[in-house]
Amino acid sequence: MNARTLADLAAPLTALVALDARFSHLPAPNVDLCPVYPDRLCLSLHDDLGAFEAWREALNIDPAAVVHRVQGNGGTRVLKVHGRFAGADIELTGFTPALAEEPVEAGSGAVS
Numbered sequence: 001m002n003a004r005t006l007a008d009l010a011a012p013l014t015a016l017v018a019l020d021a022r023f024s025h026l027p028a029p030n031v032d033l034c035p036v037y038p039d040r041l042c043l044s045l046h047d048d049l050g051a052f053e054a055w056r057e058a059l060n061i062d063p064a065a066v067v068h069r070v071q072g073n074g075g076t077r078v079l080k081v082h083g084r085f086a087g088a089d090i091e092l093t094g095f096t097p098a099l100a101e102e103p104v105e106a107g108s109g110a111v112s
Helices: 006-023 049-058
Strands: 030-034 037-046 067-071 076-085 088-097
Touching (some): 006 030, 006 049, 006 076, 006 088, 049 076
Parallel strands (some): 037 088
Antiparallel strands (some): 030 037, 076 088
């Protein structure tokens, strides 16, 4: 297999530029591009599920598609959802500490 080039990442790079043009008012996410998944743009937000929700709404992704999990022995809540935007697969992930009083079993994979 030939090594991928930067040109192979055109879809997520184009989507990132379009996101900036359209949603520059939203909280800045961590951004990840990977040649293993050349059509995917990963956006992750930490410690603020409100920011995750703002991005989910902006991208018009169905809230029923969001998967809720916990990791770190139940210490971290993780919300993840996929959508499409400007020709790229968008993977949106939100991380936040789980509340101590919140009875969520680690690894439950429960959908919220």
